[in-house]
Amino acid sequence: MNTQSDIKLTDQLERDLIERxxxxxxxxxxxxxxxxxxxxxxxxxxxxxxxRKAKVVYANG
Structure with missing residues (x-):
């Protein structure tokens, strides 16, 4: 039973790392x-x- 929970925890940690x-x-x-x-x-x-500068120069010019 411990091995199965370790595998689930490892899988979850891997998924979290990949998502991050x-x-x-x-x-x-x-x-x-x-x-x-x-x-x-x-x-x-x-x-x-x-x-705008060019228009002012052209208009005054």
Whole structure:
């Protein structure tokens, strides 16, 4: 009986470890995706600022 409960405990620990590892990878992917989105938004923000500057120069020019 002890052997059977040891096997169940080991199986549960392995499943927990696998879930923790996969969960960490998913969070890493999500964080990477968020960083990429933020970088793209930064580029668009800079481009919009440059476009506004160009319009002011063209209008005054």
């Amino acid at each position: 590892e996969l969960g960490t990878q998913r969070l890493g992917f999500v964080n990477d995706a968020k960083r990429v989105i933020a970088a793209v938004q930064n580029v668009f923000t800079r481009l919009q600022a440059e476009a």
